[in-house]
Amino acid sequence: MNGQVDALVTQAALARGSFNWLESIELLREALALDSTHARAHAELALSLVEARRLRAAEREGTLALGYATAGDDASATAHAHYALGAVHAAQRRPIAAWAHCERALATSAMHVDARILGAYVKDQVGDATAALELARGALALHPDDPHALAVHAVFQSRIDVAVADASIQRALTLAPLDPEVNLAAARIALAAHDNIDGARKHLRVVLGRDSYHREALSMWLAIKGRTEPVATHLWRLGLWMRRTIDLEDYAVICAWMVIATLASIIARHVGAVAIANYLRYAWVVFFAGVWIARYLSTSFDAEVNGLPG
Amino acid sequence: MSYAIADDPVETSLRRYASRPMVAIYALIVAGSWLAWPWFAFNSFALGSATKRRELTLLAISILGSIALAWGMFELVAIGVIHPGTQLLLARLGVATFKIVLACQIASLQRDAVQVHIYDGAAIEFHLPVFHVGNAIAMLVLTTFSDPLIRVVLEGVRV
DSSP states (O other), X not given: OHHHHHXXXXXXXXXXXXXXXXXXXXXXXXXXXXXXXXXXXHHHHHHHHHHTTOHHHHHHHHHXXXXXXXXXXXXXXXXXHHHHHHHHHHXXXXXXXXXXXXXXXXHHOTTOHHHHHHHHHHHHHTTOHHHHHHHHXXXXXXXXXXHHHHHHHHHHHTTTOHHHHHHXXXXXXXXXXXXXXXXXXXXXXXXXXXXXXXXXXXXXXXXXXXXXXXXXXXXXXXXXXXXXXXXXXXHHHHHHHHHHHHHTTOHHHHHHHHHHHHHHHHHHHHTTOHHHHHHHTTHHHHHHHHHHHHHHHHHHHHHHHTTSOO | OOXXXXXXXXXXXXXXXXXXXXXXXXXXXXXOHHHHHHHHHHHHHHHTOTTHHHHHHHHHHHHHHHHHHHHHHHHHHHTTSSOTTHHHHHHHHHHHHHHHHHHHHHHHHHHXXXXXXXXXXXXXXXXXXXXXHHHHHXXXXXXXXXXXXXXXXXXXXXX
8 A cells, every 4th residue: 555655645746846736636635545644645745735825734734744754753754844844834934934944854864955945045035145055056966957956056156157057047947948946047047147138028927827926026027127117017016916915815905905094084084174084985996996907907917928919 | 535634625515605705804894794794604604614613713702802892982982981073983993993803814714715615626706796785785784773882893894
């Protein structure tokens, strides 16, 4: 049975690698139905759930993976469980906790290349560029043909040696031309090292094609837009923010808007500006209108991202 | 037998009547909690949410807390601490804010269940006609109650 479970876990990891998270999750369900104490299956499930944005469940699966791996005294599975938990915390925007798990993954198994790659990005996020470069170099030394190792190396190497970084990113793009992580790295290098706007746009299209809310890709796209059309950029920023609020159902923003509008209405009435107070009572209509405008603005954004006339 | 992930919702026969929690939030803002609270409770069952117990507990806290806050507010009015007019409006907004904060918590729990359903290929509708009808009859419903305490408990954010 263990052989069957291992085969399912391997298949799931391949499915995750080709961005098919639904299939990956289903395969891991099958694997865990056969053996619910399989640490690696829990860790892989945590990683797939991160991609599916089911972060609470991902954290639980990561914790289960770590528990079973520790109980089974399996160093490789323990390192993978720590890596999975690191990925969960990175997705939850908790870089300190993410790094703590990467560090423990690497202390358990120095050969864990994914933990090195994740650690490099996390270290860069907290402002430690030297450690990020060291981790990226370590990842590449372990797996010279891993597209993600090549990409992370290229990003951090580009700050000191552009030629070496270009060689790394070209190799990564040859190995995985449609990988979002590789394309994001290529866009960063195209923009920061070469000031190549068209090249950066081409790579960002690939990233946004996979995830239209990719925060960093959107920021880079807007930064490019801002160079030539500052007014349009502000409108787009507003439109995308509203679209994100509605599509991802960010209730806090919607509710805060209403509470602030009502508070303003009460204050306006108090100071005698009754007409303004009455208008403010209909702030929810303004919000709905804003949503409609945001749809229009983001359609033109999508058209440009997809290379269509906006 | 398949392995159950922690946030997997349970299949229910009511699923097609489940709504996006965002509409219940809008209902709370525009129409009032008389519409939003039952909507959230129904949604918990219809979605088969894995966090149903937590959602219903938050709902109970919201109802009981609103009653307590509204009662406290009117007691303060009675002893002259809160004056009618701006102060009373601000106090009513305080009660509404309490309701809305808890509604956000419930909605974000339900959003996770909705996302899993959508990810599995199910369509979860907005059911906007319910919202529109609720909005249209909101005044009628609220004026049915002569007790101001009940009205404050059941009203929306637009005080």
